[in-house]
Amino acid sequence: MDTTRKKIIYTVLIIFPLLFMFASLFVGRYPLSLSAVTEVLWTRFSMGTTDLPDMYQTIVWDIRLPRAILGAMVGGCLAISGAAFQGLFRNPLVSSGILGVSSGAGFGAALAIILFSASTSAIYLSAFAFGTVAVFLSYMIGKVYNATPTITLVLGGVIVSSVFSALISFAKYVADPYEQLPTIVFWLMGSLTSARYQDIMVAGIPMAIGVLGLIGIRWRINVLSMGNKEAHALGINLKIDKGIVIICATLATAGAVCVSGVIGWVGLVIPHIARMIVGNDNKVLIPASFSIGACFLILVDDLGRIITGSEMPLGILTALVGGPFFVWLLKKTKGGGW
Amino acid sequence: MSLLEIIEASFAYEKTGNNVFQEMSTSIEPGEICCFMGPNGCGKTTLLDCILGVHKLRKGRILFNGKDISSFRPGEIARHIAYVPQSHERTFPYRVIDIVKMGRAAYTGRFSSPSAQDKAIAQQALELVGLSHLKHRPYTQLSGGEGQLVMIARALAQKTPVIVMDEPTAHLDFKHEMVVLETIVRLVKNSGITVIMATHFPNHAFYFENNELNIRVALMHNKKILALGSPSDVIREENMKLIYNVNTKMVSCPLDNESELRQLIPVGTII
Numbered sequence: 001m002d003t004t005r006k007k008i009i010y011t012v013l014i015i016f017p018l019l020f021m022f023a024s025l026f027v028g029r030y031p032l033s034l035s036a037v038t039e040v041l042w043t044r045f046s047m048g049t050t051d052l053p054d055m056y057q058t059i060v061w062d063i064r065l066p067r068a069i070l071g072a073m074v075g076g077c078l079a080i081s082g083a084a085f086q087g088l089f090r091n092p093l094v095s096s097g098i099l100g101v102s103s104g105a106g107f108g109a110a111l112a113i114i115l116f117s118a119s120t121s122a123i124y125l126s127a128f129a130f131g132t133v134a135v136f137l138s139y140m141i142g143k144v145y146n147a148t149p150t151i152t153l154v155l156g157g158v159i160v161s162s163v164f165s166a167l168i169s170f171a172k173y174v175a176d177p178y179e180q181l182p183t184i185v186f187w188l189m190g191s192l193t194s195a196r197y198q199d200i201m202v203a204g205i206p207m208a209i210g211v212l213g214l215i216g217i218r219w220r221i222n223v224l225s226m227g228n229k230e231a232h233a234l235g236i237n238l239k240i241d242k243g244i245v246i247i248c249a250t251l252a253t254a255g256a257v258c259v260s261g262v263i264g265w266v267g268l269v270i271p272h273i274a275r276m277i278v279g280n281d282n283k284v285l286i287p288a289s290f291s292i293g294a295c296f297l298i299l300v301d302d303l304g305r306i307i308t309g310s311e312m313p314l315g316i317l318t319a320l321v322g323g324p325f326f327v328w329l330l331k332k333t334k335g336g337g338w
Numbered sequence: 339m340s341l342l343e344i345i346e347a348s349f350a351y352e353k354t355g356n357n358v359f360q361e362m363s364t365s366i367e368p369g370e371i372c373c374f375m376g377p378n379g380c381g382k383t384t385l386l387d388c389i390l391g392v393h394k395l396r397k398g399r400i401l402f403n404g405k406d407i408s409s410f411r412p413g414e415i416a417r418h419i420a421y422v423p424q425s426h427e428r429t430f431p432y433r434v435i436d437i438v439k440m441g442r443a444a445y446t447g448r449f450s451s452p453s454a455q456d457k458a459i460a461q462q463a464l465e466l467v468g469l470s471h472l473k474h475r476p477y478t479q480l481s482g483g484e485g486q487l488v489m490i491a492r493a494l495a496q497k498t499p500v501i502v503m504d505e506p507t508a509h510l511d512f513k514h515e516m517v518v519l520e521t522i523v524r525l526v527k528n529s530g531i532t533v534i535m536a537t538h539f540p541n542h543a544f545y546f547e548n549n550e551l552n553i554r555v556a557l558m559h560n561k562k563i564l565a566l567g568s569p570s571d572v573i574r575e576e577n578m579k580l581i582y583n584v585n586t587k588m589v590s591c592p593l594d595n596e597s598e599l600r601q602l603i604p605v606g607t608i609i
Contacts, residue, residue: 087430090427090429090430091429092429092430216448216449217448217449218451219446219450219451219452220443220448222432222436222440223440223443225429225430226426226440227427229387229390229392229421229423230421230423230426231443232390232391232392232412233390233392233415233416233419233420233421233502234416234421234440234441234443234444234492234496235412235413235414235415235416235417235443235444235445235496236412236413236443237411237412237413238412240448241448244448275430279433280430280431280432280433280436280476281432281433281436283451
């Protein structure tokens with residue numbers, strides 16, 4: 001009974017993001033039929049040829065598919081690191097950006113836009129570097145004692161975040177208001193518009209390492225959430241296990257943020273939606289957060305394409321779409337034990 | 339050889355600070371309950387932390403089966419000594435059985451989760467404290483007493499010869515205090531577990547003595563052990579006056595099975 005239920009849950013968790021990705025191939029300004037989409041996918045996967053117009057192939061294979069893949073990865077990464085941090089910090093109000101990775105990456109991107117006039121690879125690199133530096137700084141600040149108590153770590157994150165937010169404002173202030181400032185502002189609102197396979201390959205490496213690490217260590221997050229002393233008494237090596245969670249969550253988030261910009265809300269609320277659906281055991285919660293986050297971001301990106309002719313930034317829609325959904329789920333599940 | 343030996347142990351939180359306790363020595367034998375008793379702030383919890391390897395001693399040694407605790411790796415200590423906290427701060431509503439399964443962490447690899455065998459052990463531990471009917475409930479919905487029994491079940495799931503309990507009945511109501519004490523008595527009698535316990539209630543020690551357990555009390559005073567022995571020998575009116583500044587009266591009444599029920603009644607504080 002218990003094992004069949006588990007199998008069903010894991011199957012659903014794998015199938016749903018794939019379904020959402022497939023569905024999103026149809027969404028956009030140019031309508032495509034089911035047969036056209038499947039034919040393009042089939043020819044590409046089987047390395048065959050087709051007499052469909054080139055434009056179909058471009059739309060499905062070069063525009064919509066990489067965007068769907070990237071959306072799934074970014075949404076999943078933000079949600080999974082949020083869930084991991086909530087467990088690690090024993091605080092349900094913590095999100096994937098708690099140790100300053102988002103504001104650090106934001107500043108990195110703004111800096112690259114000003115200095116290197118928006119070369120994409122420079123933005124990625126700079127955002128990723130500053131995102132990880134921000135987390136490192138938070139960790140060092142939190143390390144006033146040898147043991148890095150949870151509360152000082154969170155405090156360190158808050159301080160570092162606010163410093164980088166100030167630096168972002170400064171960057172906006174000195175940026176050229178006609179070219180650079182709009183680029184910075186749009187970057188900070190998050191978008192998947194620029195998705196190409198190349199980006200997925202590069203940013204995918206840290207994201208994949210982070211996600212696999214978190215999925216590997218997921219049961220230990222339960223034990224870490226008992227607090228330092230109890231986790232120690234239960235036989236956990238706090239330094240190593242905490243370090244693994246922080247490094248993996250940082251890699252995943254920084255990888256996501258550097259290609260997509262700052263997308264709020266997902267890293268805080270998707271883990272809670274997952275908690276209501278599958279419960280709080282991190283063994284299921286961690287993969288479920290990834291899966292639900294992936295579905296959610298694909299969905300939001302699709303809506304952005306449908307609602308407005310032009311591209312609506314993701315950071316706006318995540319909360320507008322997710323908020324009501326969250327309230328509905330809260331009523332439906334009665335909070336799932338909270 | 340004693341199960342646990344504390345030899346000339348001193349501890350301070352800061353390098354230059356005052357010692358919390360100093361040159362403390364005692365040994366704990368298998369199958370007994372050892373109660374560290376003393377007022378708030380006398381260093382009971384700190385001493386337990388040192389036994390658990392949370393803190394490192396400033397001086398002296400703590401030996402488990404003749405081996406220095408400080409040479410144990412964290413996972414190793416957890417396979418020998420389990421811990422029941424004084425008050426557990428509940429954050430996420432984990433299911434009761436999930437909490438008990440965490441007792442198997444020391445036997446579970448970093449990148450894996452408890453096996454079917456671990457689950458069976460957790461289930462067994464939950465039965466030992468009589469809570470298997472609650473196993474699917476969110477543990478945040480349990481009462482304080484039930485929560486403490488879950489913590490004891492988690493410690494039992496660690497399958498250790500020693501369990502360290504830090505004031506396990508703090509914050510519990512009249513009945514649940516009794517339930518926890520009865521559970522401890524049952525575990526020591528039936529499973530042969532050694533319990534090291536911090537408490538500030540003299541009557542807990544008498545309760546264990548009345549139940550014919552092998553119990554010794556270590557009274558802590560002035561950073562040292564003032565007296566060590568059976569409750570009747572150690573918990574005396576003059577000792578209570580000395581360590582708690584409280585005037586007490588010892589009462590005893592005969593029970594039907596020819597044993598005697600002893601209790602210590604506080605009369606008033608000494609200014």
